[in-house]
Amino acid sequence: MFTGIIQSVGQIVSREPTGDDFRFVFASGFSTMDDVALGDSIAIDGVCLTVTDIDGDNIAADVSVETMSKTNVGNWQVGTKVNLEKSLTLNDKLGGHMVSGHVDALATCSSIENSGRSIAYTFEIPQDLDKYVVNKGSIGINGVSLTVNEIEDCIISINLIPHTLQHTNLGELSVGDQVNIEIDTIARYVEKMTRPQFQNAG
The missing domain is CATH 2.40.30.20 (Elongation Factor Tu (Ef-tu); domain 3)
Incomplete structure (x- = not known):
């Protein structure tokens, strides 16, 4: 973990x-x-x-x-x-979010724009993962715990501050590059637990 x-x-x-x-x-x-x-x-x-x-x-x-x-x-x-x-030990801080290291899919960097002192990125994710990503939720991109600003039609937007750009490899991305993404594991558990309720309701 x-x-x-x-x-x-x-x-x-x-x-x-x-x-x-x-x-x-x-x-x-x-x-x-x-x-x-x-x-x-x-x-x-x-x-x-x-x-x-x-x-x-x-x-x-x-x-x-x-x-x-x-x-x-x-x-x-x-x-x-x-x-x-x-890997995380029991003595470590959980500074980001729980990341398993099991990549869900590849996403493609679709735009990069300056946004004040930070840089705004958008990534296109596979359609089947769209339901697991929410505004202000967490997502792992190339192993980095990040907050989703917004998601719409499988496009997620994220702002990277100077510290993140300096201490990860994300600052070297170009439009068209592919990145590893891992959705928040909790989202999958929530879906599995609530799926029977929705099926029975239907």
């Missing part, structure tokens, strides 16, 4: 095929590696991956073809900057 508060912007230093899968090595940029061990879960651009090797502050992770087809991992190349977050 994660919070969507990015701890480091890392960089891919190698990408190697391993049979049908790929092995990535990341320069993590973490301030300390004392709390990172083999087998730990790390959210990388919002994708929960398992640490398979550690060398200094470099970490390695294996990625399946399935994960690459459902996320933007297929676009990762040597030099790509990625958002990193270590």
Whole structure:
């Protein structure tokens, strides 16, 4: 489990095929590696991956073809900057919202505009996820916990403040880029619990 508060912007230093899968090595940029061990879960651009090797502050992770087809991992190349977050512990603050690291879909950046000191972004999400997103609700984009300003016809608008732009990779987005999105898990549970009531009412 994660919070969507990015701890480091890392960089891919190698990408190697391993049979049908790929092995990535990341320069993590973490301030300390004392709390990172083999087998730990790390959210990388919002994708929960398992640490398979550690060398200094470099970490390695294996990625399946399935994960690459459902996320933007297929676009990762040597030099790509990625958002990193270590898994949540019981002593940590829940500063963002509950993020599982299980990407729901890809969204496409459809516009970028200056808005005072912040930058306004819009993203087009798949139609089947529209019902889970609400105005002022939370959403994970490339692993970053963000607040939705507005959603209309599968287009979500979000403002990024300077701090977020400086401490994540979202400031490097261009129109047309794809991002990993994860909807608020609570929304799925609410739908499942209330679905029988609506079905019976119908």
